[in-house]
Amino acid sequence: MATYQLLHDWNVTPAEAVALQQQLRHQIQIQPLTKPVETIAGCDISFNKFEETVYAGIVVLRLETLEVIEEVGVISSATFPYIPGLLSFREIPSLLEAWSKLKTEPDVVMFDGQGIAHPRRIGIASHGGLFLNRPTFGCAKSVLVGKYDEPAPERGNWTPMRHYGEVIGAALRTKNKVNPVYVSPGHLIDLETAISLTLQCDGGRRGYGYRIPEPTRLTHNLVNALRRGERSPD
Template sequence: MEIRETHPFDLTSAEAIRLQERLRAQIHLSGDIHDVSFVAGADASYTKGSDVIHAVVVVLRYPDLTVVERVSVSVVTGFPYIPGLLAFREGPALIEAFRRVRSEPDVIFFDGHGIAHPRGIGIASHMGLLLDRPSIGVAKSLLTGSAAKPGFMRGSMTPILRDGETIGMAVRTKEWAKPVYVSVGHRISLEAAVDLVLATARGYRLPEPTRQAHLLSNAVRKES
């Protein structure tokens, strides 16, 4: 898979924040998604105290969600874990994983946030920009803003609000399970992002692309 562009990741935290502020202006918060044939889930994991990042990409056929490709790479990072700067720690490994993907996913799901981020550019938005693909952030907890608890039925949702602005949705993907927090990454509308998350959630809390990626990243980490 071709990477549109990249940038140095070996930055100080102050330099990384300045780069985020410049990149944020390039994010597109809309986009019509038609004729989706393949979706991908991306995730990264590491052992506590280790600087080796295990990044994976799982590509699934849509809408039946059959897995058609799995890719994993392990990359040493020098960037520390800093909340809000996850893309600078995991980004190089994720990019190397996407370089090895032979399929062409139409939409990419990331285990993390899109614009529901303190500076409006979480890992789903950052990677979406570099890959130039529609991307969705699906997180298990909030990083910024607040959301009322949605109803307990599948499909219930409430907005994630910050300073009166809607920056995502808390979505109940499984009856009585905890909600997930969905936000636009890049080149997709929030409505379309939520629709795809619900369409790919098949009996589990996590939508299948991120669930499969999470399972694979944990397996690779344990094997290493």
């Protein structure tokens, strides 16, 4: 079973959450990978509007072939509300429950959200990286903070996202003439590597291609099936 470090309690108020982020942000390390990546995991949650029950899941893939190595899902509950800038406090607790069920120890984890492309430089991917103590990065479908110039329309092109003068991520085109995804390092990885991994996880390199990279796309399908009762938490 995969393990993680519980760096702090999750039962906090929004104000306490912000204080924790200010404290934790200094522990985040943006650097090149120290080990080659063989497996990559995607994680996501799903839920019915107005309900506290959440369906969390993680899918582990072999980077080279994008074949699924393992899938885990859990039905849990989230009490913390969705507040822009505090997404990790709503999603990470249940994702950690799913993580505990993994037999495999993913080399790197892709999150559905931001890494350091966050007002306090600690989005869900960075926060999760500290708990998991391994390389993580975010691949979001929309922007939280930062500005960027539109990247060229062909797959593979990207432009830097800037916030207060700092390069915090990239607007990356994963498919021709389709809206870009927003990639940013989470922890123990750098922007260039996060971009490279995102492109390697995109089926586009093999003909069939979706805007959302496979780890996140497949996990999204998994948790939605769980929510609809089309699959069980095994």
